[in-house]
Amino acid sequence: MRFHTVLFDLDGTLVDSGQDIARAVNRTLARLSVPPLPEDEILGFVGDGARRLMERTLHRVGKQGLDEALSMFREDYRKDCLGHTRPYAGVPGLLFRLGRGSVGVVTNKPREFALEILSGLSLLPLVGAVVGGDETARIKPDPEPLRLCLARLSRSASGALMVGDFENDILAGRAAGLSTCGALWGFDGGASFSDATPDFSCRTVRELEEFLFSEV
Numbered sequence: 001m002r003f004h005t006v007l008f009d010l011d012g013t014l015v016d017s018g019q020d021i022a023r024a025v026n027r028t029l030a031r032l033s034v035p036p037l038p039e040d041e042i043l044g045f046v047g048d049g050a051r052r053l054m055e056r057t058l059h060r061v062g063k064q065g066l067d068e069a070l071s072m073f074r075e076d077y078r079k080d081c082l083g084h085t086r087p088y089a090g091v092p093g094l095l096f097r098l099g100r101g102s103v104g105v106v107t108n109k110p111r112e113f114a115l116e117i118l119s120g121l122s123l124l125p126l127v128g129a130v131v132g133g134d135e136t137a138r139i140k141p142d143p144e145p146l147r148l149c150l151a152r153l154s155r156s157a158s159g160a161l162m163v164g165d166f167e168n169d170i171l172a173g174r175a176a177g178l179s180t181c182g183a184l185w186g187f188d189g190g191a192s193f194s195d196a197t198p199d200f201s202c203r204t205v206r207e208l209e210e211f212l213f214s215e216v
Contacts, residue, residue, distance in 0.1 A: 002213075003160055004159045012046070012165035012187040027076050047166040078116075081113055104150070105127050146173060157176050161179045
């Protein structure tokens with residue numbers, strides 16, 4: 001295998017969670033008497049944690065009250081974070097082939113939601129370590145969460161790979177000393193990589209698997 005450890009982002013990389021996130025945002029807007037936003041527009045706000053998601057949403061619709069809206073969103077999403085969320089095709093097989101001790105998940109999503117999703121989709125037994133956005137003082141693009149995940153796996157940054165669909169994943173990986181791979185199957189098809197070019201990129205999970213297990 002090309003890398004001894006692979007760290008993955010969660011949303012838009014391991015799981016297609018966009019519909020559930022967008023539905024929770026729009027249900028929150030409905031409680032605030034605001035019309036819904038298109039799913040693709042909401043997904044453009046994803047990647048920097050729930051607080052930034054709701055901050056961008058409220059800015060878009062011209063509303064105040066971030067703390068209240070964030071609380072509403074988390075309450076709603078907690079009830080239905082698995083309604084339509086599914087692993088991308090090939091993800092379970094790839095994680096199994098990599099081996100639990102070589103796999104970490106680093107997400108800006110709160111840890112409780114990450115564990116709920118991974119457990120509900122039967123992916124948690126395939127993952128050696130999970131770091132949520134509420135476990136470190138700084139979130140991606142800061143390298144701190146990646147370093148914590150590597151520490152939990154007892155692995156070094158040298159020879160490790162960060163895979164993600166958003167520029168924050170690439171910037172964090174680079175800052176932590178990992179190689180980086182763009183997941184072009186994610187929410188925006190790699191559009192956000194314009195300011196953070198990954199070392200590698202793959203269009204599908206299958207292509208990523210072939211790359212990881214190809215001869216160097």
